[in-house]
Amino acid sequence: MEYQVKGAEGKLGILIPGLGAVATTLIAGVEAVKKGFSQPVGSLTQMGRIRLGKRTEGRFPLIKEFVPLAGLEDIVFGGWDVYADNVFEAAAHAKVLEPMLLHSLKPELEAIKPMKAVFDQSFARNLEGTHVKEGANKMALAEQLMDDIREFRETHGCARLVMVWCGSTEIYIEEGAVHQTLAAFEKGLLNNDPQIAPSMVYAYAALRSGVPFANGAPNLTVDIPALVELAHEQGVAISGKDFKTGQTLMKTILAPGLHARALGVKGWFSSNILGNRDGYVLDAPENFKTKEVSKLSVLDEIFKPEANPELYGDMYHKVRINYYPPHGDNKESWDNIDIFGWLGYPMQIKINFLCRDSILAAPLALDLALFTDLAQRAGMSGIQEWLSFYYKSPQTAEGLPPEHDIFKQLMKLQNTLRHMMGEDLITHLGLDYYQDLVDTL
């Protein structure tokens, strides 16, 4: 199937439920880059290149010059939060970026004020939201969100919109009957079904408004049959879940390497300490459970213990997150990995990653917004598995195991871009280079 990618003319509105650490670091970062203060490091759409054609051709353009992406100068940000702080105040509270940098962007950041949130404390009991919508039922709240979306589009003259969930992680829920069909879901919105999370109300409002949706947190949100059905019906792109930053990023870089060399793994113990609001929300066991499920899934898929029982059959994998206020957004993680090699001789790997959570997440949120908008213009609706590269727990078609190996995810992403633009896919087989040589002999 060939795609006709429409151009990126006009303004792109990026609508964000949850104007906390990640969102404000993203917004301030884009403003800083626009002013030439800094570089968008970590963003593939801004700094990454892609190889086209044969290795001998030397074609290696920037991705943003290869595919038509919205330019940073054409982005307008908006969002919702349960707190009324504007983006300058919220960024100052998050303490990710230096006060000097924030002050130099103050007018732009102050101008972005959150709209009232759809919130239910039973989904995040450590938050006490005051800036919250009221409505007769969840359908009425969804309609208020649709009004917000319409108004934002008109006020800012946006040609297109995307929504990226950067709100807190909600409590763990499993798919139930209300999530199975769109009809059941809409009935549930009217009946205030307790299994419909606030993030699902946002996703519903976005999709009904023809706005594609990407989910940066591990909550189910759009990863339910009812909303996949709505995405198809409306012809909009969706993807999730949970930005792949920090420890899980390191895991999906290292584990494919160990697996590639057929080295065995006996155990992988991962612990984290962090002290931002995300850490505070995750301190509640029901919220941590959502994150834990997302973090635990990656190793099994990479090592496939059932296919390699001698190497990975007994692997013990544990993930812990502890709230530790002194570290703020500077999350620290430790991994102890017990591996074994030739004849079963044991070895150990220790990783101590002193990362900055939102510094790692902000470029992912930007790329997801820009690539989701691209997918929409390419006419690709429904689940965008090629964006798995960005997620800890990629959303896939029912019954299809996700791919967690970051290198395979990157290849999939790059080949999707080549495919969209009618370029040859790259398989890395490379026999043709040698065939050409034989032919000339």
Ligand SMILES: NC(=O)c1ccc[n+]([C@@H]2O[C@H](COP(=O)([O-])OP(=O)(O)OC[C@H]3O[C@@H](n4cnc5c(N)ncnc54)[C@H](O)[C@@H]3O)[C@@H](O)[C@H]2O)c1
């Ligand atoms: N920073 C990372 O590296 C990273 C990685 C993966 C996933 N995430 C996820 O991204 C999300 C955001 O992370 P963060 O560090 O910015 O957290 P944060 O706590 O700083 O920000 C989340 C914001 O969402 C708001 N919020 C909560 N419920 C809401 C609702 N129903 N409607 C509107 N706003 C709502 C909160 O008030 C808060 O301001 C979290 O779910 C986190 O788990 C972050």
